[in-house]
Amino acid sequence: DAGVIQSPRHEVTEMGQEVTLRCKPISGHNSLFWYRQTMMRGLELLIYFNNNVPIDDSGMPEDRFSAKMPNASFSTLKIQPSEPRDSAVYFCASSSPRGYEKLFFGSGTQLSVL
Amino acid sequence: KQEVTQIPAALSVPEGENLVLNCSFTDSAIYNLQWFRQDPGKGLTSLLLIQSSQREQTSGRLNASLDKSSGRSTLYIAASQPGDSATYLCAVQTGANNLFFGTGTRLTVIP
Numbered sequence: 497d498a499g500v501i502q503s504p505r506h507e508v509t510e511m512g513q514e515v516t517l518r519c520k521p522i523s524g525h526n527s528l529f530w531y532r533q534t535m536m537r538g539l540e541l542l543i544y545f546n547n548n549v550p551i552d553d554s555g556m557p558e559d560r561f562s563a564k565m566p567n568a569s570f571s572t573l574k575i576q577p578s579e580p581r582d583s584a585v586y587f588c589a590s591s592s593p594r595g596y597e598k599l600f601f602g603s604g605t606q607l608s609v610l
Numbered sequence: 611k612q613e614v615t616q617i618p619a620a621l622s623v624p625e626g627e628n629l630v631l632n633c634s635f636t637d638s639a640i641y642n643l644q645w646f647r648q649d650p651g652k653g654l655t656s657l658l659l660i661q662s663s664q665r666e667q668t669s670g671r672l673n674a675s676l677d678k679s680s681g682r683s684t685l686y687i688a689a690s691q692p693g694d695s696a697t698y699l700c701a702v703q704t705g706a707n708n709l710f711f712g713t714g715t716r717l718t719v720i721p
Contacts, residue, residue, distance in 0.1 A: 538712075539711040
């Protein structure tokens with residue numbers, strides 16, 4: 497398996513623009529997580545899906561953030577409108593259906609909002 | 611709320627030395643603890659996972675221990691190599707979607 501695949505690897509945009517980050521989890525994994533990593537706050541869980549259903553989105557910072565998982569092999573995280581404080585590395589991770597198993601991370605999307 | 615602390619924040623050792631990284635957590639009601647490695651500009655790679663009923667896990671030169679009652683875990687790296695240089699993070703899981711990460715220890719192994 498190719499692992500968790502994220503795109504783009506880098507995104508530079510201007511304040512106010514819409515940003516869409518994409519993730520393809522490992523085939524067969526039914527849990528998907530979106531994390532944000534910054535120097536100041538470390539890794540923060542934004543949202544968690546189980547079987548394509550959002551279970552916990554309490555980490556989503558504002559209404560400007562939204563996430564979808566239309567099927568088992570694809571998820572998006574959208575920021576609209578983007579702000580400079582959204583600049584961070586955004587990671588997608590997935591884990592197996594057995595629960596409480598290892599978490600597999602993608603390589604992340606480095607987002608810079610100017 | 612669960613808080614995870616890793617000390618030290620950074621560590622430099624000469625190649626070949628054995629070393630220990632520390633992780634502490636405030637709430638002992640955990641399902642498991644994972645140690646991850648993160649290389650610069652990369653995602654996290656899970657190294658070892660210790661279930662709450664286990665005391666330790668080993669993989670090659672790595673050994674992780676868990677003392678749930680005292681809220682502590684250690685990652686022991688034997689015979690360190692320059693390729694071990696990375697940031698090591700521990701994370702405790704308290705529910706299906708609750709994984710609390712420490713801020714990591716940045717390890718540099720000097721050739």
